Amino acid sequence: MNTRNILHLDLDTFFVSVERLRNNALNNKPIIIGGTSDRGVVSACSYETRPFGVYSGMPMKMARRLCPEALQIRGDMDQYSKYSHVVTDIIAEEAPLYEKMSIDEHYLDLTGMDRFFGTLKWSRELRQRIIKESGLPISFGLSTNKSVAKIATGEAKPNGELQIAEQQVLPFLSPLSIRKIPGVGHKAFQTLRTMGVDTIETLRMVPPEMVTRVLGKNGKGVWKKANGIDPTPVKPYRERKSIGTERTFSEDRTDTARLEEIIAAMTEKLAFELRQKQKVTACVTVKIRYANFDTHTKQQRIPYTGLDHQLIKVARELFRKVYDRRMRVRLVGVKFSHLVHGAHQLNLFEDTSEMVKLYQALDSLRNRYGSHIVHKALAMKRFQI
Template sequence: MSRRADLSGPDDAQERPRKIVHIDMDAFYASVEQRDNPDLRGKPVAVGGSAARGVVAAASYEARTFGVRSAMPSLRAARLCPDLIFVRPRFDTYRAVSQQIRAIFADYTPLVEPLSLDEAYLDLTDHLAGRTATAVAQEIRARIRQQTALTASAGVSYNKFLAKLASDQNKPDGLCVITPERGPEFVLSLPVGKFHGIGPATAARMQAMGIQTGADLRAQSLDLLTRHFGKSGSYYWNISRGIDHRRVSPDRIRKSIGAENTYSADLMTLDQAAEALAPLAAKVWSAATRHEMRGRTVTLKVKFADFQQITRARTLPQPVASEPQLLGLARDLAATVLPDPRGARLLGITLSHFDSDDRVTVQLDLFGDPA
């Protein structure tokens, strides 16, 4: 799920180095399907969509070698990989596996911040019991493999930004450590589009300004970044120096819960958009359930190919009661504005209006996610 970074200025005091681990499951949805169906193992698999329409929600590594990626229209994916096997998503199964994985996390620290079903931050700073964060990350990965027959990659560093970057370095089934000594230089050669917190639209704006890499970003003054990017400019100034003051926050007060995705090819039909909304609704509902919150307002965000952005919202007299209802409302809102000849380059779903009466009581197990 998308999260907006806490924005800290360059003069904020930095505490003692933390021990942050970012765990990211490898091709999660597709790997679960390959695990559960031996006939799919070693073959290019796309979860979601179909050869005729829709959007790929996840792709196996065998499919990725052909250029197939998540959020890609299924027609394009099928052209890139004629032998691609399309599989319908099973979100109940993915949530169950995610709960297994979070149970493992809970054995090591109470400071776990899930980003989605397949990734999370862990703060191990005060929970190492004499071990190193790297050793704990290796142990967690081994337990995930043993208990779920799936692989996970891990990044270990002194802040969230670098830990997430690190987890992507040696995928699949890899581990990368970025030390405080290495962190400031690690970001210099990376394209800004690889930075967590810099989306495709912002990366394009930066590139138009001649900011291609972390080194280019570091060369900009705080004043210039703030003038061009507002409050986010401070965050960009910091991360170009390997600085990130955000804490791992398992419990945070929210006014809304949302997820969005920018697509590599514009969505031209209502059917494509309806398919693309399913994984977004799953992310939003998973987060709402985890935080024991129910909202009455569903908002659909659409950004067209010409970058015009619109929102449509509906507020109910009672809280949204289920993921299918959330998805249905989002699809109904989409039908009021799509199809559009410009095509949709981004879709988002937000759940809000969390009144005190909208909180739900759920039977939580030790690990916190009943979904």
């Protein structure tokens, strides 16, 4: 069996890099991106701010206090989405198999393409093409599986590359902090630290049963990653990958207000499903089927998001564009496509920390009591239909 060759590509401080590409006066200066009010949240920050203790997800007020000389920029998801698509298009042209993990991160399966050195040469050429055509810095890690490749990328940053051959995997991992292991969050890190486990080498010496007992169901996977084992496949990425829902009425309808409420309720439900899968969407489609069975759709590319209030606004606007008020409606539908995994920080440029907490609270209620338990007021009338 051939050794797998997995390439992990990650755009360095992506949002900051896009801003610097658009305005080179920002180069080498501390930059914080996010909501600009005191209640805003840091979505991204440059390397120059990190020695001051600034990190993504931090309240903007605190970040300004820690690094008062930092330049504050309100994020522009239109631009970030545009550059993300540029990079993905380049990868799609070159790669035999790739998976878009997030707006700024891709995995490629290069197994069988060439000998290991040849694969490294190909990866370097791809990286140089991305830098040349997008203008953005990007780092990569190349190794035998996703986890090691991702860790290698982290060690290669900023704007670097690192190959970890099969025989180098364990020596490479051994001295690194357990925090470097994908899937080890703050809580798991603190738990392992209390056991005296600081490095990946130390974690390897702990029996897997004990790691599972301490970390729960994810423990065995973490232990395997510490041993350089990760069979997770690179899943083919398709722009058309989507989620959607439709509703066929028992009686054809012409009530515009009610139809909009139904569209809003469907969109809200899909957005919750999207967040449950930790994904964001870059395209919304609204579908209408009339009484004579004619079917019409309207879609719109949007900046990546997973938030109800943004998606509902787009869906309602699309409905108004596609709906012919002179005809009765038999069916309506909503679909989200161009899905990728995405952090909530993608949506924080205008949202306050209170809004973030509100979404978390609403989703917690839905998880506990069912997705039907709470809805926005504009969708409530759907229960009377």
